[in-house]
Amino acid sequence: MLFSKKNKNDSLIKEEEPTINKWLEEEAEEEEGQLAIDVLHDLKRIIIKSTIAGANPENLKISLHNDLLIIKGSRENKELSSDCEYLFKECYWGPFSRSIILPAEVDPKKIKAEIENGVLTITLYKSKPEKIKVTVKD
Numbered sequence: 551m552l553f554s555k556k557n558k559n560d561s562l563i564k565e566e567e568p569t570i571n572k573w574l575e576e577e578a579e580e581e582e583g584q585l586a587i588d589v590l591h592d593l594k595r596i597i598i599k600s601t602i603a604g605a606n607p608e609n610l611k612i613s614l615h616n617d618l619l620i621i622k623g624s625r626e627n628k629e630l631s632s633d634c635e636y637l638f639k640e641c642y643w644g645p646f647s648r649s650i651i652l653p654a655e656v657d658p659k660k661i662k663a664e665i666e667n668g669v670l671t672i673t674l675y676k677s678k679p680e681k682i683k684v685t686v687k688d
Contacts (some may be wrong), residue, residue, distance in 0.1 A: 551563035585621055596652055603668035604643070612672060614658055617638045619672070622647040 590597045602610075604625035611622040627643035652674065660675040 552556055560672040583642040586645045587648055598672040600670045602670040606666055612663055617652045619650045619652055
């Protein structure tokens, strides 16, 4: 782990564990934005919505691993001119991702994703519980 403590001169001394530091360095190099989402559900579906304007649909990757849904992509900023300066820069440009732990099991064959007016909507259909008959032997 990465620990820090103060010495008697109040300067920070780092006690570093190499594997954690390597991971932190890799994370810093691969800086990503986090996608803002809304998650809704009813008896049959889980619906995930996100504003995704500026992202190319061909560059979006949506994957499901058990109960974890992962959305990855990027937004490219086309610079206008080299002599332009930003007055405000609030929009995130570059790679983004979001991992969502789903609140219920879903059918991996019934996942639908669409973009309309810059809004990504992912619809996942909940799995129906299976009835399993268990026979008891004497």
